[in-house]
Amino acid sequence: MHRCQPPDAVVWPQNVEQVSQLAALCYSQGVPIIPFGTGTGLEGGVCAVQGGVCINLTHMDKILELNLEDFSVVVEPGVTRKALNTRLRDSGLWFPVDPGADASLCGMVATGASGTNAVRYGTMRENVLNLEVVLPGGELLHTAGLGRHFRKSAAGYNLTGLFVGSEGTLGLITAATLRLHPAPEATVVATCAFPSVRAAVDSTVHILQAAVPVARIEFLDDVTMDACNKHSQLNCSVAPTLFLEFHGSEQVLAEQLQRAKEITQDNGAFHFSSAKEAEERGRLWAARHSAWYAVLALRPGCKGYSTDVCVPISRLPEILVQTKEDLKAQGLTGAILGHVGDGNFHCLLLVDPEDPEELHRVKAFSELLGRRALALHGTCTGEHGIGLGKRQLLQEEVGAVGMETMRRLKAMLDPRGLMNPGKVL
Amino acid sequence: MHRCQPPDAVVWPQNVEQVSQLAALCYSQGVPIIPFGTGTGLEGGVCAVQGGVCINLTHMDKILELNLEDFSVVVEPGVTRKALNTRLRDSGLWFPVDPGADASLCGMVATGASGTNAVRYGTMRENVLNLEVVLPGGELLHTAGLGRHFRKSAAGYNLTGLFVGSEGTLGLITAATLRLHPAPEATVVATCAFPSVRAAVDSTVHILQAAVPVARIEFLDDVTMDACNKHSQLNCSVAPTLFLEFHGSEQVLAEQLQRAKEITQDNGAFHFSSAKEAEERGRLWAARHSAWYAVLALRPGCKGYSTDVCVPISRLPEILVQTKEDLKAQGLTGAILGHVGDGNFHCLLLVDPEDPEELHRVKAFSELLGRRALALHGTCTGEHGIGLGKRQLLQEEVGAVGMETMRRLKAMLDPRGLMNPGKVL
Ligand SMILES: Cc1cc2nc3c(=O)[nH]c(=O)nc-3n(C[C@H](O)[C@H](O)[C@H](O)COP(=O)(O)OP(=O)(O)OC[C@H]3O[C@@H](n4cnc5c(N)ncnc54)[C@H](O)[C@@H]3O)c2cc1C
Numbered sequence: 001m002h003r004c005q006p007p008d009a010v011v012w013p014q015n016v017e018q019v020s021q022l023a024a025l026c027y028s029q030g031v032p033i034i035p036f037g038t039g040t041g042l043e044g045g046v047c048a049v050q051g052g053v054c055i056n057l058t059h060m061d062k063i064l065e066l067n068l069e070d071f072s073v074v075v076e077p078g079v080t081r082k083a084l085n086t087r088l089r090d091s092g093l094w095f096p097v098d099p100g101a102d103a104s105l106c107g108m109v110a111t112g113a114s115g116t117n118a119v120r121y122g123t124m125r126e127n128v129l130n131l132e133v134v135l136p137g138g139e140l141l142h143t144a145g146l147g148r149h150f151r152k153s154a155a156g157y158n159l160t161g162l163f164v165g166s167e168g169t170l171g172l173i174t175a176a177t178l179r180l181h182p183a184p185e186a187t188v189v190a191t192c193a194f195p196s197v198r199a200a201v202d203s204t205v206h207i208l209q210a211a212v213p214v215a216r217i218e219f220l221d222d223v224t225m226d227a228c229n230k231h232s233q234l235n236c237s238v239a240p241t242l243f244l245e246f247h248g249s250e251q252v253l254a255e256q257l258q259r260a261k262e263i264t265q266d267n268g269a270f271h272f273s274s275a276k277e278a279e280e281r282g283r284l285w286a287a288r289h290s291a292w293y294a295v296l297a298l299r300p301g302c303k304g305y306s307t308d309v310c311v312p313i314s315r316l317p318e319i320l321v322q323t324k325e326d327l328k329a330q331g332l333t334g335a336i337l338g339h340v341g342d343g344n345f346h347c348l349l350l351v352d353p354e355d356p357e358e359l360h361r362v363k364a365f366s367e368l369l370g371r372r373a374l375a376l377h378g379t380c381t382g383e384h385g386i387g388l389g390k391r392q393l394l395q396e397e398v399g400a401v402g403m404e405t406m407r408r409l410k411a412m413l414d415p416r417g418l419m420n421p422g423k424v425l
Numbered sequence: 426m427h428r429c430q431p432p433d434a435v436v437w438p439q440n441v442e443q444v445s446q447l448a449a450l451c452y453s454q455g456v457p458i459i460p461f462g463t464g465t466g467l468e469g470g471v472c473a474v475q476g477g478v479c480i481n482l483t484h485m486d487k488i489l490e491l492n493l494e495d496f497s498v499v500v501e502p503g504v505t506r507k508a509l510n511t512r513l514r515d516s517g518l519w520f521p522v523d524p525g526a527d528a529s530l531c532g533m534v535a536t537g538a539s540g541t542n543a544v545r546y547g548t549m550r551e552n553v554l555n556l557e558v559v560l561p562g563g564e565l566l567h568t569a570g571l572g573r574h575f576r577k578s579a580a581g582y583n584l585t586g587l588f589v590g591s592e593g594t595l596g597l598i599t600a601a602t603l604r605l606h607p608a609p610e611a612t613v614v615a616t617c618a619f620p621s622v623r624a625a626v627d628s629t630v631h632i633l634q635a636a637v638p639v640a641r642i643e644f645l646d647d648v649t650m651d652a653c654n655k656h657s658q659l660n661c662s663v664a665p666t667l668f669l670e671f672h673g674s675e676q677v678l679a680e681q682l683q684r685a686k687e688i689t690q691d692n693g694a695f696h697f698s699s700a701k702e703a704e705e706r707g708r709l710w711a712a713r714h715s716a717w718y719a720v721l722a723l724r725p726g727c728k729g730y731s732t733d734v735c736v737p738i739s740r741l742p743e744i745l746v747q748t749k750e751d752l753k754a755q756g757l758t759g760a761i762l763g764h765v766g767d768g769n770f771h772c773l774l775l776v777d778p779e780d781p782e783e784l785h786r787v788k789a790f791s792e793l794l795g796r797r798a799l800a801l802h803g804t805c806t807g808e809h810g811i812g813l814g815k816r817q818l819l820q821e822e823v824g825a826v827g828m829e830t831m832r833r834l835k836a837m838l839d840p841r842g843l844m845n846p847g848k849v850l
């Protein structure tokens with residue numbers, strides 16, 4: 001969706017002092033600065049729309065501090081979520097926020113990322129304890145104070161929260177202190193197919209209301225399931241489907257699974273299957289994990305673009321039904337899947353990059369969907385961020401005073417407008 | 426601790442339009458504005474240090490919107506946490522953040538409050554979805570956009586988070602959209618006494634590491650237990666004690682209780698007792714609930730002041746032991762209790778208000794404790810806020826660049842410095 005716009009130069013600093021010197025130099029010379037994590041962002045956040053210097057942080061890839069007893073870790077910006085979890089493997093702890101890509105953790109801070117585990121463990125917003133930030137002029141800020149890593153605080157303004165989701169427009173994140181969680185003792189997964197989208201969503205609401213502590217609850221529509229069947233030689237029902245995962249002790253899991261089964265069957269689910277062993281679990285999740293590629297394979301040669309709205313969960317059935325009608329009306333291929341426990345879903349749209357007319361329809365559809373979400377008290381982006389393409393929708397979402405406040409924040413921290421210009425605002 | 430400084434006038438607006446008009450009028454006339462919730466704040470936040478107009482928001486006490494399916498509610502600033510939970514009683518939902526006092530929910534937003542349930546349900550930071558704020562000049566800001574109440578978003582800067590914990594210094598909160606949680610199906614409580622502070626803290630860490638989803642885990646030291654025995658005619662061991670609470674289904678609770686029992690006994694606990702029935706639970710929690718008054722009764726005629734530090738949980742044993750020595754060295758009466766699952770504890774200090782020398786010692790002790798917490802990577806306030814008395818500690822906590830950033834934030838939103846002047850910064 002976002003045409004690549006290369007920077008004038010790329011630099012690979014090795015440490016925070018170099019980042020600080022680079023920022024100071026660029027800033028004093030009026031040169032735009034574009035922070036780069038792993039480049040998996042979906043909203044064109046690393047496009048150099050005004051040229052400038054791309055600061056690629058991948059060489060700073062150390063885990064600086066691991067406090068097992070305190071459930072916290074300090075990572076440099078080149079550490080990805082998979083690298084961290086590999087390191088944590090035998091520690092009894094893990095970091096649960098899991099976007100589909102193996103993104104850098106500081107990039108995930110920058111976009112306010114989340115993923116399939118957010119319904120239980122929260123998004124990046126809830127899992128960042130402290131940040132080291134190089135401000136545009138080169139000054140070093142520790143948002144919660146140098147070296148601090150407490151679980152909670154009421155000390156002054158929440159500077160940490162200000163940088164989570166700031167998409168590189170307020171400063172460069174050079175270290176993040178993250179909250180870790182105990183690794184689940186055991187895991188059980190289940191999938192179940194429904195006669196309608198509403199039945200799947202109602203099941204989700206009932207599971208949450210019953211306080212069944214579900215770790216993941218993912219929705220895949222019939223188009224996605226069909227694509228997965230073809231792509232992975234599976235034999236799943238081509239119907240709205242929920243993928244569920246539970247974390248806990250063996251005994252607790254049996255009970256949670258039973259309650260989820262009852263609730264989904266009360267809502268008309270058929271084909272409820274579950275698995276406890278890792279291999280069997282992998283087989284069940286295969287459809288979810290390969291969904292993106294399975295959908296892409298529906299029209300070889302096409303590129304994918306993912307929408308990202310999030311609405312109050314009670315409004316999910318109507319927006320999902322409407323979205324399917326919109327797709328049909330626009331003649332677009334789109335598969336729907338989402339983190340339905342949070343009210344967040346994606347529509348994966350296929351587009352022939354050589355076909356400007358189809359590209360135009362995809363953009364129009366994506367904006368229409370954004371506006372539908374806004375009309376239902378929702379947001380135009382649950383986890384991918386604003387980047388380049390959703391700036392107009394952001395204005396509609398937060399209103400004039402909200403935009404004015406954001407602009408003043410930006411001007412306060414970046415008076416020359418050189419930090420990742422053209423994004424968010 | 427903070428001598429009462431009355432405002433020049435108190436006004437009781439009935440609606441947001443009146444709040445906005447009042448703010449605009451005061452601001453244009455250079456008159457300080459002091460927001461008032463229920464006045465239970467412990468850091469002098471409502472003192473009118475420069476005179477001005479106190480805007481008492483208690484008359485705006487409506488629950489504006491209740492979305493059961495979406496687990497959210499919109500409250501005016503006069504609604505207290507108990508009033509909300511009374512209204513929710515038969516809904517199957519509740520709001521878990523519970524400071525000791527029946528504070529207003531918007532006051533709790535303003536101070537970034539938490540309480541005994543934070544270890545499981547989070548603090549106010551994690552439970553506010555949107556805020557309606559009257560900015561100093563009278564403009565109306567909806568931090569997440571008008572009427573929005575989604576579970577998560579990555580749309581622009583986190584303005585909601587900026588106002589949580591701002592202690593009335595950035596604007597007047599005239600409505601809060603809060604996240605609700607399913608009410609626990611069943612509840613079980615347990616108390617257990619330990620031979621040492623370390624044994625109690627180690628048990629806490631082990632319970633958290635074992636991912637036992639404890640809802641409350643509170644620590645009371647020997648002085649507190651002794652006071653409670655005397656005040657409430659109880660017969661508890663005079664020893665470091667943990668109060669635990671678990672929320673879940675009957676079956677799950679039995680298992681959680683068993684695991685907690687094993688862990689605490691491995692750490693040397695004696696007198697482990699538990700209760701499921703409401704009356705019996707009430708009896709066990711009696712000591713915790715009446716602790717403040719029980720401690721006050723140790724020296725009739727004295728006033729109480731509560732410290733509020735929070736440290737990484739691994740550092741709790743050393744700071745608790747040190748604090749007890751400091752108390753002895755200063756000849757002060759102090760009882761320790763705390764939300765130990767978060768690393769947050771309070772030392773309730775008794776002081777004769779007629780004795781300036783003792784008052785001085787209490788202040789010195791409190792600052793010393795704050796600095797001890799800072800030296801251990803902690804914070805000077807886990808939940809009460811900075812208010813008047815901790816401004817020096819805040820500077821030491823966040824450092825020069827942190828303070829400068831906070832000051833610029835304040836100047837950006839309140840250029841004339843009239844919103845609750847003299848607090849936080
Ligand atoms: C297949 C696939 C699946 C995905 N699934 C999800 C998902 O489920 N949930 C989700 O939230 N996202 C998802 N994403 C999007 C993406 O993975 C996230 O946005 C991720 O957080 C981006 O991290 P990154 O390190 O790649 O950042 P980049 O792409 O390098 O940068 C993204 C933005 O953050 C800024 N930035 C990066 N690093 C820093 C830094 N250290 N300091 C300051 N600014 C910085 C950049 O300037 C840019 O504006 C998916 C992407 C793909 C390709």
Ligand SMILES: Cc1cc2nc3c(=O)[nH]c(=O)nc-3n(C[C@H](O)[C@H](O)[C@H](O)COP(=O)(O)OP(=O)(O)OC[C@H]3O[C@@H](n4cnc5c(N)ncnc54)[C@H](O)[C@@H]3O)c2cc1C
Nearest residue numbers: 462463464465466470524525528529532533539593598808
């Ligand atoms: C016995 C006792 C036990 C306590 N236990 C706890 C505890 O466990 N955890 C905890 O966190 N706190 C505790 N507290 C402290 C207190 O209850 C909290 O700080 C509470 O959040 C204050 O709410 P309030 O409505 O009384 O605010 P107030 O005292 O009226 O005001 C506090 C601050 O917030 C500002 N403010 C209030 N309302 C608004 C508004 N609508 N808009 C903007 N600014 C506003 C005021 O200007 C002031 O700066 C306890 C207090 C007592 C007396």
